[in-house]
Amino acid sequence: MPWYLYLAxxxxxxxxxxxxxxxxxxxxxxxxxVALLVVVMSVMGGxxxxxxxxxxxxxxxxxxxxxxxxxxxDEALAAIARVPGVTGVTPYAAGVALLECNGKPSFPQLLGVxxxxxDSVVPLNSYIAPGSLDxxxxxxxxxxxxxxxxxxxxxxxxxxISSPLLIEKLKRDEVFxxxxxxxxxxxxxxxxxxxxxxxxxxxxxxxxxxxxGKAVHGxxxxxxxxxxxxxxxxxxxxxxxxxxxxxxVAWMDSFSDFLWVLQNEKNMFxxxxxxxxxxxxxxxxxxxxxxxxxxxxxxxxxxxxxxxxRDVAACFCAQGVFIGCAGTVLGLVAGLGLxxxxxxxxxxLARLTQRETVLERFYMFSxxxxxxxxxxxxxxxxxxxxxxxLAGLLxxxxxxxxxxxxxxxxx
Numbered sequence: 001m002p003w004y005l006y007l008a009x010x011x012x013x014x015x016x017x018x019x020x021x022x023x024x025x026x027x028x029x030x031x032x033x034v035a036l037l038v039v040v041m042s043v044m045g046g047x048x049x050x051x052x053x054x055x056x057x058x059x060x061x062x063x064x065x066x067x068x069x070x071x072x073x074d075e076a077l078a079a080i081a082r083v084p085g086v087t088g089v090t091p092y093a094a095g096v097a098l099l100e101c102n103g104k105p106s107f108p109q110l111l112g113v114x115x116x117x118x119d120s121v122v123p124l125n126s127y128i129a130p131g132s133l134d135x136x137x138x139x140x141x142x143x144x145x146x147x148x149x150x151x152x153x154x155x156x157x158x159x160x161i162s163s164p165l166l167i168e169k170l171k172r173d174e175v176f177x178x179x180x181x182x183x184x185x186x187x188x189x190x191x192x193x194x195x196x197x198x199x200x201x202x203x204x205x206x207x208x209x210x211x212x213g214k215a216v217h218g219x220x221x222x223x224x225x226x227x228x229x230x231x232x233x234x235x236x237x238x239x240x241x242x243x244x245x246x247x248x249v250a251w252m253d254s255f256s257d258f259l260w261v262l263q264n265e266k267n268m269f270x271x272x273x274x275x276x277x278x279x280x281x282x283x284x285x286x287x288x289x290x291x292x293x294x295x296x297x298x299x300x301x302x303x304x305x306x307x308x309x310r311d312v313a314a315c316f317c318a319q320g321v322f323i324g325c326a327g328t329v330l331g332l333v334a335g336l337g338l339x340x341x342x343x344x345x346x347x348x349l350a351r352l353t354q355r356e357t358v359l360e361r362f363y364m365f366s367x368x369x370x371x372x373x374x375x376x377x378x379x380x381x382x383x384x385x386x387x388x389x390l391a392g393l394l395x396x397x398x399x400x401x402x403x404x405x406x407x408x409x410x411x
Contacts, residue, residue: 022287023319027327029280034331034384037273039338041376044266046369051262054189055251060088060121060220061229062236063254066246069215076244077117080219083235088120088222093206093215099199100178101151101159108147108197110161112206121222124187124200130155131185138208140184142200148186157183161201163209179209218246270379277384281391284323288395320392324385331384332377342368 014020070076073091080089093112098105115136118124125133128142136142141161143153153159160178181201207213223232229250236248252259338345346368 023323026280026284026287026323027330029283030277030324030327030384030388031330031334033273033277033280034328034380035335035338036276037270037380037384038332038335038372038377039342040269040273041266041380042335042339042370042372043342043368044269045371045373045376048259048262048266049371050369052259055255058122058189059251059254060090061223061227061251062221062233062248063251064219064221064236064240064246064248066216066218066244068245069212069217070219070244070246071213071215072241072243073214073216073219075241076246077219079239079241080221080236080248083232083239085224085227085232085235086221087224088117089219090114090117090121091203091216091219093203093210093212093217095163095206095210095217097164097199097209098162098178099147099151099159100162101153101157101183104151106147106151106197108144108199110163110199110201110206110209112201112203114203121220127189128185128187131183133185135184136200136202137184138202138205139181140201141181142185142187143183144196144198145186145188146196147199148183153183155183155186159183161199161209179205181205221248274383274387277387280327281387284320284388284391285394288319288392314396317389317392317396320388320390320396321385324388324391327388328381328384332381336372339370339372342370 064076064080070091077089077091080086091114095110096107097110099108099110100106113122113124113136115133119133131142133142141159143151143159148154151159158180159182160180162178187200201209203216207215221232221236223229229252233248233250233253240246240248
């Protein structure tokens with residue numbers, strides 16, 4: 001072992017003591033910063049991962065959207081289903097409608113689903129409780145949880161639905177009465193927008209409300225596991241009939257702005273929390289500078305014995321690297337440990353403040369999600385070790401600049 005590494009370890013672990021006080025404080029500061037970074041980045045990644053999963057669960061990996069209406073949906077559906085890698089296709093029609101229950105009006109997003117094919121793309125039954133998808137027909141409706149709560153609607157209640165077609169009929173002095181439907185179920189996906197203002201009806205009922213005939217607005221497509229959504233979207237575009245006047249897009253492109261916001265928030269959290277590691281690095285630099293001042297005579301003696309300035313600098317720089325590595329390891333262990341018990345900690349705090357229902361209502365997660373990626377861990381480890389190494393450069397430069405004669409005369 002080179003003498004400067006041996007001397008660095010002796011200064012970090014003085015004889016008779018396991019760890020010096022300054023070293024312990026420096027390592028603790030770095031580890032706290034790393035632990036906080038791991039927890040926050042994993043939780044932010046968990047929210048993003050859950051939202052991505054909800055998007056693909058409710059709309060498939062590829063969406064086929066028409067510029068107007070797809071007049072021959074059966075032809076287009078058959079063409080999409082023949083594309084290799086496609087495991088399910090379901091048509092849909094969507095629009096805004098006036099929904100009234102118990103004298104309370106609302107304007108939810110009305111989604112018409114094809115009961116013959118929807119199960120092959122969207123696992124709706126797993127989100128519906130009370131009720132089930134089996135209860136949905138042309139005379140029933142399934143409401144999202146918050147929409148039902150705002151209207152005071154329960155299973156078996158009657159609701160009236162009117163579409164913009166009512167206004168068009170009135171302009172032509174025609175009568176178009178609202179449709180009365182029975183609530184057959186209530187669903188909660190876990191996505192705030194979907195759960196707050198969405199109502200599900202059959203595709204036939206939606207076509208009736210909007211006067212679409214047999215036309216639909218688009219298709220949701222489920223792909224085989226591991227299939228590339230961008231590649232499959234390109235194949236579907238080639239297979240689609242020209243008369244469909246539609247285009248297939250991967251879900252990442254459909255929600256590109258939303259995904260960019262999620263990633264931007266995650267990057268901002270990383271940038272802000274990295275300052276905790278930077279502050280810890282200043283404590284590392286200050287403790288090593290104190291060591292340089294205290295060891296001035298010893299540094300001068302090393303120079304007089306033939307120690308080169310770069311070897312003296314390496315002694316203090318190595319201490320910064322060691323503190324960074326030790327703090328990173330302890331921080332990773334602490335951060336991953338906190339993540340393992342995150343739900344117990346959050347629910348304990350919620351119970352302590354009596355806010356369990358508020359947590360679930362506004363954040364839409366009964367359990368705190370977490371998704372730790374190797375890329376995030378590598379980024380945290382790399383930045384922490386680099387910052388700790390840089391923190392040791394200033395004391396190392398100061399020690400290397402000391403003249404042996406002047407250092408030996410130091411009082």
